Amino acid sequence: MNNNLKKIRQKKGLSARALGNLAGVSDYCILSAxxxxxxxxxxxxxxxxxxxxxxxxxxxxxxx
Numbered sequence: 001m002n003n004n005l006k007k008i009r010q011k012k013g014l015s016a017r018a019l020g021n022l023a024g025v026s027d028y029c030i031l032s033a034x035x036x037x038x039x040x041x042x043x044x045x046x047x048x049x050x051x052x053x054x055x056x057x058x059x060x061x062x063x064x
Contacts, residue, residue: 019047
């Protein structure tokens with residue numbers, strides 16, 4: 001599963017800290033997710049909402 005989080009975050013001009021604040025998680029959580037950790041579904045949804053994108057756009061998965 002490809003991880004596009006860093007690319008999307010940077011394209012939107014957000015630091016890891018700023019995105020973390022918007023999503024209600026730490027910047028460490030954002031950076032860990034960018035490096036390939038598997039955050040909880042709740043965190044994944046919060047990050048996607050903060051970026052105004054679909055979960056599948058960030059993690060490049062196909063939802064059936």
